Amino acid sequence: MLSIRDLVFRYPHSERPALAGVSFDIQRGEVLGLLGPNGAGKTTLIAHLSGALPVQQGEITLDGEPLATVRRKDPTRIAIAPQEYAFYPMLTVHENLACFAAAARLSGARKQQRIEASLAFAQLERYARTRAAHLSGGLKRRLNLAIALLPEPEMVLLDEPTVGVDPQSRAFLLDAVRTLAQYGTTLLYTSHYMEEIEAIAKHVVIIDDGKVLSAGTLDDLLREETPQVRLSVDALSPEGVQPLLARFGRVESVGTEWLVKLLAGETPARLLSAIEAAGGKVRHASFGRGNLEQLFMMLTHRSLRD
């Protein structure tokens, strides 16, 4: 188990700490989604876990042993697939893998076997002799992941691994993450795409301003205290819909949708019937479970960060 306790980090000449007492755990084989707006402290946290930043205050342990000690003994137990394409564009896919495999102290038959396994996992065999600079965005992301998997790490840190890729590559990467989790690899996954986190993570940590705002299983976080219906309605003007919905609960406008927090005793079925009776057409409706994006926006107060 990886445990982070009261982690504080302040960059030189910075007034505010980038991390201000972060604590949470990641169990072995778990997929944890790490969410936070830009500048929340995600990259600083990942830099700590990958060993790029030293612990100033607080503690990070892996199976009860300080992370620094673990990394000294075996720096490849935790691997990172960083946000940027962290490989050599002038080298071919195979040459990149060979370089990083050697850096991870793999040699001989084992090195060859891991290169082939990583190529196969990322489905990059066809591109083994292609220079990395000539790969598409999706293929570059796959190479980034393949390099991270070379030393068969216990834990992989995936920092926004689907930025700038097409839907097919995104689906492939998400499947790859699920497969890794099935084989027992612990994954820490950061993304700005909430649906990705909802699709793959069982546990979620939301951070902002260097603090943990919310942490727990996805189900717990999205479980609604008050039943609410999210819907969009055609054939009625907004002025007509709003008072109609207000009879069933507190109404919020969210983009082109409406969010209705139902009053005690009201049900989604009665709400939908009332809309249809008034001549409205329900284009889309969901209820019973909150939405990670809503939760995220609520916790981080929607204000722009950059």
Place this chain on the structure above:
Amino acid sequence: MLLALMKKELLALSRDLHGLAALFLMPTLFIIIMSLALKEVYNPPVKSISYVVEDRDGTELSHALLSQWQERHGKPQEQSSDWRQQLRNGSLGYALIIEPGFTLALFEQNLAEQGIQLRLLTDPGMESGAFAATRAELLMVASGLRGRALFSSAPTTQQVSGDTTDLSAEKLIEAERLSAGTHPTSVQQNVPAWLVFGMFFVVASIAGLFVEERQCGALARLATLGVSTRMLILSKALPYLGINAIQSALMLAVGVWLIPLLGGEALSLAGVHWGALLLVLLAVSLAAIGLALTLASVVRTQTQAAAVGPIINVVMAAIGGVMVPKFVMPDFMQRIAELSPMNWGLEGVLAVLLRGGELVEVWRPAAKLGGFALLMFITAALLFRRREL
């Protein structure tokens, strides 16, 4: 639209400090360095090249010659017993030797059998232009003395005629570079200069690649895999040592084989002390790689690396005697030249290729380069670790 696009161009340029430095600072530096370095070439100084005299004739005319020479070139240095060694190692520019029969020969109508009476022995590394000018000046002074001697001794002017008497003292004069088995040619002097200059050009390559690695995150990834700073630095230094070795071999080969094919004189490696040459080249290579790694740890972008690397190289070359030979520089510029690692390398290679130097002659420049390389490697490692935070 044109104005807006022009404004964009100027704004972009004004925010590229290194590009601006290349545009404004480099030419300014060049004007300063070259003007100071060449100051005495276009405004000949009384003292430009150090020399000693050995007057074995000891007559009024030999004193007259030395007196005229002193007026033009300043006082000679005190003659020491090892002036030949000083010439060989370049710490002395030239020696004037007046043989015992000089005065008698000046009075002879026919010079064919008088032998050499006036010798100019120069530093093997003396640049061809300076060598030719010094020789011509000596010939002029000696011929003037001969003319005076002939006219003063002749009863009538009719007896001294240019048609029957050789007025020029050319047959009495011999000028040579004091070489150690190697015949000094322009290729013999140019190869060391451009070899050292070329070796230092790895600075731009190393720094550029290093910045690219850092920017794309590959370097950080290597660090997360537990690759130490020492290993990273070593993995860069060793290949470039090899590249510098190939560069050296190639440039020497060009001098030895290609230049003769193009009609020039071949570079001679006869009698070269290979151990001394390898030691100097290794020291130059380490210094260049160390400088490159430090630069790579300081600059932040490819643009900076691409601008700053060549600027440092060209300025070091201009200061260090690669573009302008050190001995034609005024004294204070020569002192500055001695601060340039490129000059240490150049002096070392010249000592081997031109002066037949052995290990004992090159240990000093090699040690300076080695010390500089060590300092640069340590600085690079410290800066690199600091950057990681």
